[in-house]
Amino acid sequence: MELWFSEYHTKNTKLSIRVNEQLYSGQSEYQRIDVFDSPEFGRFLTLDGIMMLTEKDEFIYHEMITHVPMAVNPDIKNVLVIGAGDGGTVRELTRYDSIEHIDMVEIDEEVVNVCRKYIPRTACKLSDLRVNIHYEDGLRFVRRCENQYDLIIVDSTDPFGPGEGLFTGEFYGNCYKALTDNGILVNQHESPYYEEDAKNMRRAHKRIEDNFECAYVYQVHIPTYPSGHWLFGFASKGLSPLEFDEERWNALGIETRYYNTALHKGSFALPNYVLKELG
Amino acid sequence: MYDQNRAPIYEALKEYNDMRVVPFDVPGHKHGKGNPELTEFLGQTCMNVDVNSMKPLDNLCHPVSVIREAEELAARAFGAGLAFFMVNGTTSSVQTMILTVCREGEKIIIPRNVHRSAINAMIISGVIPVYVDPGVDRRLGIPLGMSFADVKKAIDDNPDAKAVFVNNPTYYGICSDLVRITKYAHKKGMKVLADEAHGTHLYFGEKMPPSAMTAGADMAAVSMHKTGGSLTQSSFLLVGKNAGISEGFVRATINLTQTTSGSYLLLSSLDIARKYYATKGRELCASVLRSAEYARAEINRIGGYYAYSDELVNGDNIFAFDKTKLSVYTREMGLTGIEVYDRLRDSFDIQMELGDIGNVLAIMSPGDKWKDIERLVSALAEIKRRYGHESIAPLDHEYINPDIVLSPKEAFYGEQERVPIMESAGRISCEFVMCYPPGIPIIAPGERLTPEILENIDFSKKRGCFMTGTEDMNIEYIKVIK
Numbered sequence: 060m061e062l063w064f065s066e067y068h069t070k071n072t073k074l075s076i077r078v079n080e081q082l083y084s085g086q087s088e089y090q091r092i093d094v095f096d097s098p099e100f101g102r103f104l105t106l107d108g109i110m111m112l113t114e115k116d117e118f119i120y121h122e123m124i125t126h127v128p129m130a131v132n133p134d135i136k137n138v139l140v141i142g143a144g145d146g147g148t149v150r151e152l153t154r155y156d157s158i159e160h161i162d163m164v165e166i167d168e169e170v171v172n173v174c175r176k177y178i179p180r181t182a183c184k185l186s187d188l189r190v191n192i193h194y195e196d197g198l199r200f201v202r203r204c205e206n207q208y209d210l211i212i213v214d215s216t217d218p219f220g221p222g223e224g225l226f227t228g229e230f231y232g233n234c235y236k237a238l239t240d241n242g243i244l245v246n247q248h249e250s251p252y253y254e255e256d257a258k259n260m261r262r263a264h265k266r267i268e269d270n271f272e273c274a275y276v277y278q279v280h281i282p283t284y285p286s287g288h289w290l291f292g293f294a295s296k297g298l299s300p301l302e303f304d305e306e307r308w309n310a311l312g313i314e315t316r317y318y319n320t321a322l323h324k325g326s327f328a329l330p331n332y333v334l335k336e337l338g
Numbered sequence: 339m340y341d342q343n344r345a346p347i348y349e350a351l352k353e354y355n356d357m358r359v360v361p362f363d364v365p366g367h368k369h370g371k372g373n374p375e376l377t378e379f380l381g382q383t384c385m386n387v388d389v390n391s392m393k394p395l396d397n398l399c400h401p402v403s404v405i406r407e408a409e410e411l412a413a414r415a416f417g418a419g420l421a422f423f424m425v426n427g428t429t430s431s432v433q434t435m436i437l438t439v440c441r442e443g444e445k446i447i448i449p450r451n452v453h454r455s456a457i458n459a460m461i462i463s464g465v466i467p468v469y470v471d472p473g474v475d476r477r478l479g480i481p482l483g484m485s486f487a488d489v490k491k492a493i494d495d496n497p498d499a500k501a502v503f504v505n506n507p508t509y510y511g512i513c514s515d516l517v518r519i520t521k522y523a524h525k526k527g528m529k530v531l532a533d534e535a536h537g538t539h540l541y542f543g544e545k546m547p548p549s550a551m552t553a554g555a556d557m558a559a560v561s562m563h564k565t566g567g568s569l570t571q572s573s574f575l576l577v578g579k580n581a582g583i584s585e586g587f588v589r590a591t592i593n594l595t596q597t598t599s600g601s602y603l604l605l606s607s608l609d610i611a612r613k614y615y616a617t618k619g620r621e622l623c624a625s626v627l628r629s630a631e632y633a634r635a636e637i638n639r640i641g642g643y644y645a646y647s648d649e650l651v652n653g654d655n656i657f658a659f660d661k662t663k664l665s666v667y668t669r670e671m672g673l674t675g676i677e678v679y680d681r682l683r684d685s686f687d688i689q690m691e692l693g694d695i696g697n698v699l700a701i702m703s704p705g706d707k708w709k710d711i712e713r714l715v716s717a718l719a720e721i722k723r724r725y726g727h728e729s730i731a732p733l734d735h736e737y738i739n740p741d742i743v744l745s746p747k748e749a750f751y752g753e754q755e756r757v758p759i760m761e762s763a764g765r766i767s768c769e770f771v772m773c774y775p776p777g778i779p780i781i782a783p784g785e786r787l788t789p790e791i792l793e794n795i796d797f798s799k800k801r802g803c804f805m806t807g808t809e810d811m812n813i814e815y816i817k818v819i820k
Contacts (some may be wrong), residue, residue, distance in 0.1 A: 198712045199636075202719050222707050228686050229716035236723055269685075 064095055065104075066110055068285035069253050072108075076100060082177050087169035089221045094177040095320070100283060102178055104145060107168070107220055110283050113155075114180050117147050121181070122318040123279045123326070125151035126292055128210050130245040130308040130323055131293075131300050133157065135209040139237065141197035141225060142247075143214035144170030146182035152212075153184040154313050161190045162208075164201075166221050168194045170260040198224040204237035211238060213246035218259050226259065228266040235270045235296070244294040248276060251333040252286035260290060266338055267294045275300050276337060279317075301327060340414050342616035346407040347609040350395050351387045351602060364390050364599070381727040387602050398423065398600035399593050408609045415616035416541050416560070417551045418576035420585050425604045426596050427469065428535045429455035431559030433462065433576070435531040436503070437591045438557065438583060440465040443745075445499040446531075447492045450740070451481035451508060451778045453533060453703040454770060454807075457746055461783060464747040468496050469740055472508075478667050481778060482655040483507075483514030486522075487724040493526050501529040506537050506550055506558075510699065511663030512656050520522065529581070530555040538566035539662055542619025543627065548659035556581035565626075565662075565703050568611035572604040590710040622704040626662045629711055630702045633664055635710070636715040642671030642722045664700040672727035675699075676802050678718070681725060685715040694773065695801055738794065741786040744819070749784035754817045756810075759795065762787045765818035770807030773798050779807070785820070 065075040076097050083094040093105045101114030105162040112120065125148055129135060136159045140148050152161055163185075165171055171192065175183040185192065193200060201211070211234050216222035224230055225246075234244050248263055250256040268274045271294035281289045293300045305320040329337075340713040361368045368539045370377030370385030377385045391397040396405040405423060412421035424431045432455040440446050442464035449472045460467055470492050473482040502523045520530045532550035534540065540549035550558035558576040562568040575592070577583050611685060615622065634645040644667040648659040668678045671773060679693025691701045700714065730736055744752065749768045757765065765787050772779045780794055781787060795813070799805055 196709065196712050198709070198716050202716050221709070224713050224716075227713055227716075229713060229720045232720040232724065233716055327563075 064097070064105070066105070066108060066196065067221050069255065072253075072285075074283065074285075076103070083173055085169065085173070087167050092167075092169055092173050094173060102180075103283070104174065104178060105109045106216055109217065110179065111216070112145055112147060112178075113283050114178070114244045116282050117145075117181055118315075119279055119281050119317045121147035121151045122291075123277075124148055124212055124214060124245055124247070124309075126313070126315060126318040127277065127293065127300060127323055128212070128245050128324070129155055130305075130320060131298055131303045132209065132241060132243060133304070133307055133311070134241075135243075136160065136327040137208050137210075138162070139164065139201070139204070139208045139211045139214050141201070141211065141213045141215065142166075142222065143212070145174045145178060146171070148212055148214045149187070149190055150181060150184040153187045153189065155311075157253075158189060160191060161187075162200075163190060164193045164195060164197045166194065170229070185234050196224065198230050198233070201230065201233045201237050204233075206237070206239055208237050209239055209242055211242070211244045213244070215247050217249070218263070226266070228269060231267050231270040231294075238296065240296055241298060242296060243298060244271065244292070246292040246294075248292040250284065250286050250289050251330075251336055252288050256285055257336055261336055261338075263292065267292055270294075272296050275327060276329065276333070278329060278333070279326065293327075340411060342410065342411060342415055342613060344407075345606075345609040346404040346411070347395075347602070349402040350507070351389075351606055354389065354394055355386050357709075359622045362390070363392070384571055384603065387606060387660075389602055390599065395602065398425065398596075398605065399598055400589075405605065408605075408612075411616075412608070412612045413576070415612050416576050417549075417572065417579075418558075419579035419581060420577040420588070422575040422588065422592060423576075423600075423605055423608050424573040424575050424596070425571060425600045427451075427455075427571050428533075428559050428561040428564075429458070430592070430596055431573045431575040432456050432533055432535075433459040433580045433595065434588065434592050435559055436460065436501075437463050437594070438588055439529045439531065440500045442747075445496055446501045446503055447489065447496065447499050447528075448503040449481075449484050449504065449505060449514075450765060452503065453535065454772065454779065456503060456533065456781050457770070457779060461750045462747070462748040464745055466745050467742065467782075468492055468499060469742075471739065477652070478644075479694070480510045480512070480665070481508065483512045483657055484519070485516045485655040486518050486657075487654075489514075489519050490522055493523060493528065497526065499528055500529055501556075503531045503533065503731040504550075504555070506532045506534050506540070506553075507547065507658075507660045507663070509538075510665045510697070511660035512650075512675060513547040513658035513660060514655070515657040516550065516555065520554045524554070527774045529557070529583075532558040535561040536564060536663070537660075538562055538564065538615070539619075539623045539626065540660070542615045543623025543662070544620060546623070546662075549659055551576060551578055554578065554580070556583060562608055562611050565701060566611050566615055567704070569604050569607040572608045574608065574612075591692060599644055604740075608731045623662070626702050626704055626706070629706050629708075630662050630664050633700070633702075633711050633715060635665055637718055640715070640719045640722055640789060643668060643718060644670060662702055664702050666698050666700075667696055668698060669696045669731075670729045671722050672730050673721070673725060674730075674801060677725075679723055680802075681721050682714075682717055686713070686720070688717055695798070695803070738780075738788070738790055740782065741788070742784055743786050744784040746783040749819060753820045755820045756815045756817050759808075759814055759816045760792055761819055762816050763789050763792055768819060769809065771795050771805065771813060771816070772807050773803040773805055787816070
């Protein structure tokens with residue numbers, strides 16, 4: 060018997076992963092949640108049939124969404140994480156003793172419950188004392204914040220379904236207001252490769268540029284995401300992601316599998332076609 | 339027989355589809371096969387039911403089977419004596435009401451903030467308007483309802499008038515005291531006509547202002563398509579149980595101007611929307627009310643905006659407030675409603691129903707998703723943060739009592755010449771000028787242009803209102819009586 064999970068990356072392309080067994084399937088108020096176990100990628104989580112993370116490659120995503128801004132400003136104390144119900148981003152953040160407070164805003168409590176039970180590899184630090192989980196809409200939460208976070212990480216699903224509001228001009232504007240003067244916004248920025256994803260990527264970039272003095276994009280390689288080529292956004296009121304104290308970060312002694320300070324700088328060097336799309 | 343779970347037109351269309359009838363009648367696209375690009379765009383199902391009147395599907399001009407049954411079900415659902423399926427918009431429902439109860443030269447008592455369709459009906463019929471000042475909220479600048487005292491005075495001053503026309507509610511959700519107006523008008527032998535273009539939900543929700551049929555009005559035009567979920571251009575015309583108005587005469591009046599090729603897309607949409615509201619309306623309206631109340635509370639929390647509700651009620655020209663309406667006053671943070679309306683669309687991809695000089699208005703319906711409401715609230719917060727400035731004074735527009743010199747019909751068909759609008763003071767207008775939306779005339783055919791009116795037009799133009807009415811697209815020239 061063969062059991063495969065397949066996800067369409069475009070109408071004409073799909074990625075299939077052989078499945079050992081389905082560990083969980085449920086419909087929450089917001090979306091369908093599934094967890095599978097696979098020989099190649101270990102356990103993996105999908106929402107509405109779309110790949111969120113696998114045990115094998117999640118380190119790439121979570122290290123790069125976290126350590127880049129933390130290296131740029133090691134004095135970050137207050138962090139807001141939006142989405143990120145799997146806990147991977149929080150896990151990386153808790154490795155910094157200097158961080159005092161983490162608010163995590165996830166709309167779907169079920170995602171957190173399921174990850175706690177089935178994917179402890181990412182959910183393991185959600186009970187850290189610095190972490191406060193708020194189960195509500197990210198757009199609503201951030202609307203009420205002003206000048207209070209040094210870092211906002213938007214670890215969201217795609218811009219359709221529950222994550223839709225997190226790709227809008229009003230959301231980025233509200234984030235700007237919620238950030239301190241040295242604040243940084245890092246966001247899941249979709250992919251530049253397939254046209255549908257690229258459209259979302261361009262729109263998101265334009266809206267971030269409209270709201271922030273500085274808007275950069277950096278790239279990572281995530282084998283299970285469409286095309287494998289993924290982007291993150293780095294926006295600030297002045298801080299440049301390329302001017303940072305490498306030695307200071309290296310002195311922290313945080314062990315990583317993907318991130319290093321040389322790669323940090325290199326990841327902001329983008330292919331010509333991506334530069335062109337960003338305009 | 340009167341099972342509201344049934345939808346006779348919809349059921350007949352499904353049966354028709356199952357029979358795989360070979361079409362040698364209009365429409366010529368023949369279930370879409372004759373226009374592949376359109377079929378690809380609208381979908382095969384849509385093309386399959388875009389068909390002509392035929393025996394199994396009945397005929398809108400003279401309904402005897404499935405359309406008749408559907409109309410009877412609708413009448414029951416709305417608590418009306420008769421219901422007519424309308425496919426030429428609520429405009430045609432409003433016109434039919436006026437043409438049914440008034441003849442040439444007869445008077446109708448009507449609030450000035452009436453939709454242009456009502457004044458157009460007077461141009462067609464030669465009916466004479468007697469306007470009642472709806473009053474304007476001094477702070478918000480919105481037109482209100484009619485106070486009972488003003489209507490009573492108009493009735494007493496014009497005992498020969500045939501009917502009283504009432505907006506129930508207005509665009510902004512303001513209701514007049516329809517029950518009392520109806521009682522008094524009936525006592526004086528006048529009919530009561532209600533424009534319920536924005537009032538579908540009054541028939542199905544709890545804790546709502548009274549609907550026209552509940553209040554005992556004689557006829558009502560209900561825009562099912564506005565908040566009731568049917569397709570654009572479809573509408574219901576209702577006749578009250580005790581109105582004493584002949585079905586045949588109403589039908590004949592409708593047929594004067596309504597198409598003889600009634601669209602089955604529109605008819606089935608009315609049928610299905612009626613079924614939906616008749617069976618689920620209470621919950622649907624409750625959820626709309628909850629959304630509107632939530633949005634209002636969140637918007638008022640931002641500061642600088644005023645999302646108003648039933649605290650406006652004064653027992654007079656704001657007799658009741660329809661809380662499913664979401665109107666927001668914007669001038670306190672230094673922006674006009676039009677500016678906020680444009681910003682929402684251009685910078686945030688949010689389309690509002692209308693923006694006027696002081697307010698933006700969102701139409702709420704069961705189709706609103708929580709995340710859309712969060713987006714609207716957040717976008718308003720952003721507009722305040724990025725573009726807001728000091729409060730601008732409320733507008734204190736005095737009601738300009740129109741000087742009606744000729745009937746709208748006489749002016750419309752009179753001998754005319756075109757003059758620059760700013761030089762037209764003293765002349766009799768042959769045209770409308772209005773901001774659209776909400777489509778309330780600043781001047782209507784047959785009325786004298788005054789310096790005050792010209793100033794109002796000039797001000798609205800400079801504020802960027804979308805002005806319509808004159809043949810001149812730029813509203814720089816106006817046709818007046820020679």
